[in-house]
Amino acid sequence: MSVLSELRVGESGVLVALDLPESVQNHLMHMGFVPDARVTALRRAPAGDPTVYCVDGLEIALRHETAEAIRVRPAAQSEEVPELVEATR
Amino acid sequence: MSSCCTPPPFEPPAAGESPSVLKTVVLIGPPNSGKSTLFNKLTGLRQKVANYPGVTVEQRMGLMAGVGRDDLTLIDLPGVYSLTPYSEDARVAVNVLQGKMPGTPKPDAVLLVLDSLHLTRQLMLAAPVLALGLPTLVLLNMSDLMESRGGQVDVLKLARELGTPVAQISATHGTGLDSVPLFLNRHGAHATNQRLTLPVLGNAASTHTWAAQVSRRTGYHAPLSAQSSRKIDNILLHRIWGPLLFLIVVVAVFEVVFSIGQPLSDGFGDLLARAGDLVRPLLPAGWLQSLVLDGAWKGISSVLVFLPQILLLFLFIGILEDSGYLARAALIADRVMRSIGLNGKAFIPLLSAYACAVPAIMATRTIENKRDRLATILVTPFMTCSARLPVYMLLIAAFVPNIVYLHGFLGLRTLVMLGLYLAGFVAAFTTARLLKSSVLKSSETPFILELPQYRMPTVRALAMRLVDRASIFLRQAGTVILCVTLALWVLAHLPVARVQGGALAAPELAESLIGRLGHFIEPAIAPLGFNWKIGIGLLSSVLAREVMVSTMGTLYGADPDTQAMHLQSALHHDMTLGGALALMIFFAFAMQCTSTMAVVRRETNSWKWPAIQFLYMLVLAYGAAFVVNHVVLAILG
Numbered sequence: 112m113s114v115l116s117e118l119r120v121g122e123s124g125v126l127v128a129l130d131l132p133e134s135v136q137n138h139l140m141h142m143g144f145v146p147d148a149r150v151t152a153l154r155r156a157p158a159g160d161p162t163v164y165c166v167d168g169l170e171i172a173l174r175h176e177t178a179e180a181i182r183v184r185p186a187a188q189s190e191e192v193p194e195l196v197e198a199t200r
Numbered sequence: 201m202s203s204c205c206t207p208p209p210f211e212p213p214a215a216g217e218s219p220s221v222l223k224t225v226v227l228i229g230p231p232n233s234g235k236s237t238l239f240n241k242l243t244g245l246r247q248k249v250a251n252y253p254g255v256t257v258e259q260r261m262g263l264m265a266g267v268g269r270d271d272l273t274l275i276d277l278p279g280v281y282s283l284t285p286y287s288e289d290a291r292v293a294v295n296v297l298q299g300k301m302p303g304t305p306k307p308d309a310v311l312l313v314l315d316s317l318h319l320t321r322q323l324m325l326a327a328p329v330l331a332l333g334l335p336t337l338v339l340l341n342m343s344d345l346m347e348s349r350g351g352q353v354d355v356l357k358l359a360r361e362l363g364t365p366v367a368q369i370s371a372t373h374g375t376g377l378d379s380v381p382l383f384l385n386r387h388g389a390h391a392t393n394q395r396l397t398l399p400v401l402g403n404a405a406s407t408h409t410w411a412a413q414v415s416r417r418t419g420y421h422a423p424l425s426a427q428s429s430r431k432i433d434n435i436l437l438h439r440i441w442g443p444l445l446f447l448i449v450v451v452a453v454f455e456v457v458f459s460i461g462q463p464l465s466d467g468f469g470d471l472l473a474r475a476g477d478l479v480r481p482l483l484p485a486g487w488l489q490s491l492v493l494d495g496a497w498k499g500i501s502s503v504l505v506f507l508p509q510i511l512l513l514f515l516f517i518g519i520l521e522d523s524g525y526l527a528r529a530a531l532i533a534d535r536v537m538r539s540i541g542l543n544g545k546a547f548i549p550l551l552s553a554y555a556c557a558v559p560a561i562m563a564t565r566t567i568e569n570k571r572d573r574l575a576t577i578l579v580t581p582f583m584t585c586s587a588r589l590p591v592y593m594l595l596i597a598a599f600v601p602n603i604v605y606l607h608g609f610l611g612l613r614t615l616v617m618l619g620l621y622l623a624g625f626v627a628a629f630t631t632a633r634l635l636k637s638s639v640l641k642s643s644e645t646p647f648i649l650e651l652p653q654y655r656m657p658t659v660r661a662l663a664m665r666l667v668d669r670a671s672i673f674l675r676q677a678g679t680v681i682l683c684v685t686l687a688l689w690v691l692a693h694l695p696v697a698r699v700q701g702g703a704l705a706a707p708e709l710a711e712s713l714i715g716r717l718g719h720f721i722e723p724a725i726a727p728l729g730f731n732w733k734i735g736i737g738l739l740s741s742v743l744a745r746e747v748m749v750s751t752m753g754t755l756y757g758a759d760p761d762t763q764a765m766h767l768q769s770a771l772h773h774d775m776t777l778g779g780a781l782a783l784m785i786f787f788a789f790a791m792q793c794t795s796t797m798a799v800v801r802r803e804t805n806s807w808k809w810p811a812i813q814f815l816y817m818l819v820l821a822y823g824a825a826f827v828v829n830h831v832v833l834a835i836l837g
Contacts, residue, residue, distance in 0.1 A: 134286065135646050140404035141281035142650065143321045154433065157442040158535035161544075161647060163433075167321050168422065170429075170651040172531050172544075177646040 113185070115164070116178035118152040124183030126150055126166075131180050139181075143167035149186060222384060224273045224305040225264065226297060228329060229313030230322050231279030232652045234341040238313060238371035239276040242266045242380065261304070267381045275307065278565075282404070283328040288565035288573070297332065309335040309384065316340040316368070319353060319420050323411035326362060327398050336364045337383040343368040343376065351423030358418040429524075429653045436528055443532055451618065453516045457589075458614050461509035465593075469505035476501065491689055494757045499685030500677050502753030502767055503746045506590040507673055511666050513586050517555045518665045522657035526551060530649055540629055541636030543647040546576040550628065553583035554621075557796045561803055569645035575635045577800055578813055581791050582628035584621045587745040591787050592620055594749055598768040599780040623788045627820065676744065684740050684747055685754045688714060692758040709759045728786065728822070729779025729829035741792045748787070778832030782825035790821035 118124055126148045129136045143166040144150070153163040153170060161172040173181075227242075229235045243262035260276040263269075277296055278289040285291040292301070299306025312329050314322040319340070330336060340346075340353065346368075359366040367379035399410035435441055476497045483489040520526055526548050534544030545567050553560035560580050567573040596613050603612040636642075691714035709715050718732030725735045733755045741748035752771065756762045762770035771780070791797070797810040804810070 131646070134284075135648075137284060137404045138281065138286045138648065140408060141321075141324055142648070143318075145405065145408045153430070154437060155439075156531045156534060157437065157439045158532070161531065161534055161649070163437075163531070163651060168318050169321070172534075172647070172649040172651060174534070174543075174647045176644075177648070 113183060114179050115150060115152075115173070115181040115183050116162070116175050118150075118183070120152050120154055120162075123149055123151040123186040125186050127182040127184055129181050131177070135177075142171055143169055144171075144181065150181075150183060222272065222308050224275065224307045225309045225311060225384065226275045226277065226307035227311045227313060228277050228293065228297060228325075229279060229341075230281055230315065230325055231650065233279065233313045233315040233322065234371045235276055235279065235313050238311075238339070238341065238369075239274065240266075241371055241374055241377060242274055264380075267377060269381055269384060272384065273305065275304065280325065282325060282407075287568045292565070297329075307334065310337070311380065312336055312338045313341050313371075314338060315342055316346045316353060317342050317349075317351065317423055320411055320415040320422070321408075323414055324404075324407045326414075327407050327410060330362060330364065331398050335383075337380065338362060338364060338366040339376075339379070340366065340368045341371050344370040344373055346423055349423035350421075352419060352421040353415075354419045358414070358420075361414050361418055429651075432654050433528065433651075436525070437531065442528075446529060446532055449520075453513070454617060454621065455610070455614050456516070457509050457512050458611070458617060461512045462593075464508035464512075465505045468508055469501070472497075472501035472504060487693070490693075491686070494763070495689030495754055496682060496685050498757040499688070499750035499754040500681055502594075503590060503681055503750045504674075504677055506593060506746070506749075507670065509589055509593065510586045510673065511670060513589070514555050514666060514669045515662060517552060518662050519657050521552070522655065522661060524652045524654045527649060527651050531651070534647060534649075540633040541641075542572050542575060542632060543645070544649060545647065546572060546632075549576055549580055550583055553580045553585060555586055557581045557583065557585050557793065558799050561796065561799050564803070569642060571640040571642040572636075572645065574804065574809070575632050575640045577803060578635060578809065579628040579632045581793065581796050581813065581817065582624045582631065582789065584624040584788065585745075585793075587793065588620075588787055590746045590749045591741075592617060592784060594752070594768065595771070595780050595784050598771045599775075599777055620784055620788050623785065627789055631816075676746075680743055681747055681750045684743065685750050688736070688740070688751060688754045689758065691717075692755065709755075714755070727829070728782045728825040729776055729833075730783060731774060731779075733774070734779070734783060738786075738792075743792075743794055745787060745792045748792075776832075777836070778829040781832055782829040785828045786821045786825040788821075789817055789824055791817040 112127070113124070115124065115126075126144060126146055128146065129139060129144060131139070148166055151165045153165045155162050156172065161174045162178060163170050163172045164178070165171075227235050227239055239260065239262065242264050244266035262274050262276075264272045264274045275296060277293040280290045280293045283294050283297070285294050295301040296304050297307065297310075310329060310332070312326060314326070326338065338358070340355070340358075346353070353368075355366050355368055365379070365383055367376055367383075369376035369379065371377075399406040436445060476493050479497075480489065480493060483492060520529075529551060530544035530547045532544075533547040537544050537547055546564070548566070549560040549563040552563055557580050560583070561577050564573050564576045564580070567576060596616055600613050600616050604610065605612070692709060692712045694713050710719070714736060715732070718736045721735045721739070722732040725738070730738070733752070736755060737748045737751040740751045749767075753767055756765070756767060756770040756774075759770075762773060765773065775783075791814045797814065800810040800813060801807055
């Protein structure tokens with residue numbers, strides 16, 4: 112068990128829960144951050160923060176402190192989508 | 201119940217109860233689902249101009265002439281993820297949908313646009329929309345991409361699941377749009393089947409479970425995602441190239457506006473002057489000729505010449521906005537914005553404000569935190585808008601020598617211009633920081649930014665923006681500027697004096713009403729290096745900044761000493777370098793725009809903020825101009 116902000120670029124995790132205020136959580140869930148969704152860290156902004164995450168085909172940028180409040184579990188390696196890793200190289 | 205003037209208080213219509221006549225149709229969907237493209241297709245682009253460039257943050261209305269139903273009003277809404285409003289633009293959408301928006305008719309039917317490439321998530325919006333009980337047609341957009349990338353969905357099954365008609369369309373290519381008039385003719389007057397099991401509304405988890413079940417039962421298979429945007433971002437968001445390219449883009453825009461725009465403006469100016477000369481013999485010599493040509497035409501054309509440059513600037517900002525690059529700029533800027541207590545989202549309106557502060561202030565509606573939004577509104581007018589361009593261009597052309605560096609790639613004039621842009625930028629950032637660390641301090645709201653796919657800006661959309669802007673500019677020239685120049689001409693020719701021999705003659709300019717007013721205020725502005733004519737210009741430019749230029753045109757045109765001169769030479773003849781630089785700095789900081797003050801009042805709902813903003817900016821402008829004038833005096837001895 113870890114948090115989203117710990118994902119390295121190119122790594123994926125499966126979302127477990129969001130420890131955020133109700134309204135923020137609600138908003139993020141409507142953007143695809145729902146339990147069991149697969150989230151990939153796509154790239155960091157030039158300054159190192161925020162990070163762009165890919166969830167359900169959508170690219171969403173979150174700051175470190177927000178990503179830190181989103182719990183994920185590791186995704187099984189076989190689920191790794193090769194094209195995503197390709198894109199981040 | 202669907203009267204268009206006074207929307208009644210919202211009552212959720214019971215199932216089966218339906219409006220007798222269909223009048224208003226509303227278009228809703230998540231952000232980037234293609235609503236605006238569809239809106240333009242359905243209305244045939246003949247919408248009322250209530251459309252500001254940039255993010256759609258307001259409802260737009262138009263008649264559905266594009267599908268032969270010009271008896272129906274179509275409302276386009278800002279994109280929303282859910283009907284639980286998270287920011288101000290989403291609140292607008294929800295209010296319109298529920299008929300609670302003053303001045304906007306309550307919708308009788310709904311077109312729900314969903315991006316079929318991400319149907320599962322997008323279906324989450326279907327639940328609260330269907331729960332409204334209005335006749336609804338679900339449009340699965342981007343069907344062309346869906347097909348080419350191997351996605352699948354069973355439309356009939358989905359229609360059965362949702363209890364409402366569903367059609368596949370491609371708004372970009374205009375395919376499948378016949379389903380819209382068909383639906384409006386057949387179902388428009390009847391609320392659809394509402395024996396639907398919907399999730400608990402407002403609960404995101406249960407809504408998602410519902411959406412996932414529906415999409416599974418209808419055999420939805422998501423297509424592969426496109427890689428092109430990511431490849432572009434590998435460069436544009438690169439650690440080193442990203443910020444560097446961003447800077448290059450900004451500098452290049454100004455260089456082009458200056459180097460290509462200047463000859464265009466000069467040519468246009470010659471054309472306008474020649475048009476004036478053509479009319480001259482047609483008018484009887486005397487006061488009428490003087491009023492029309494030396495007063496009105498000279499004043500108006502001195503502002504009109506800047507139209508090419510303003511349009512060029514709008515073209516570039518339009519390309520940046522339409523392509524999806526602005527969101528990337530927000531991402532790059534987040535770190536800097538954070539240091540002043542705001543986040544990257546506040547950067548988008550600040551960048552749009554290079555064109556005009558009015559739409560930029562409207563665009564602040566996407567900022568979720570109220571105090572962040574207020575701080576952004578208060579500093580936006582510092583960003584150098586296109587109305588300052590004419591003033592800067594005129595003064596730079598008159599006072600800054602045309603020296604080029606780097607083999608002609610960068611000119612001294614461009615550098616001075618960039619310096620003025622930088623001054624506005626620094627003032628905005630410093631003020632924001634002051635506000636955010638004092639009166640507008642707040643806990644941080646999370647920064648959540650969606651990066652849309654890059655899109656090729658269409659020629660048509662860009663042309664629409666330019667036509668809109670040109671018509672606003674010409675209307676301004678035909679009304680405000682015309683009235684001001686006529687009033688100035690009259691004031692410059694009164695009181696009529698009786699000279700020797702009993703003939704009537706206009707007074708010396710300094711003895712005229714305007715001259716006396718100018719001399720009355722001169723002591724207040726003399727420390728800034730401004731003469732009384734500049735003082736009159738400052739007074740009249742409170743209406744709008746570009747009025748300054750037309751006022752100068754009229755006043756110097758009325759003065760026999762400078763009448764024959766080009767406006768630039770007249771200024772050069774009449775002002776010191778210190779005064780000219782001080783005047784530019786004054787324009788960089790002062791709030792001289794009634795449209796901006798009106799929109800700030802509307803968005804903050806009180807006169808308090810625009811008043812504070814006006815005074816603060818005036819004090820800053822006066823102080824900075826004073827310092828600049830005295831520093832230049834000290835250096836030049």
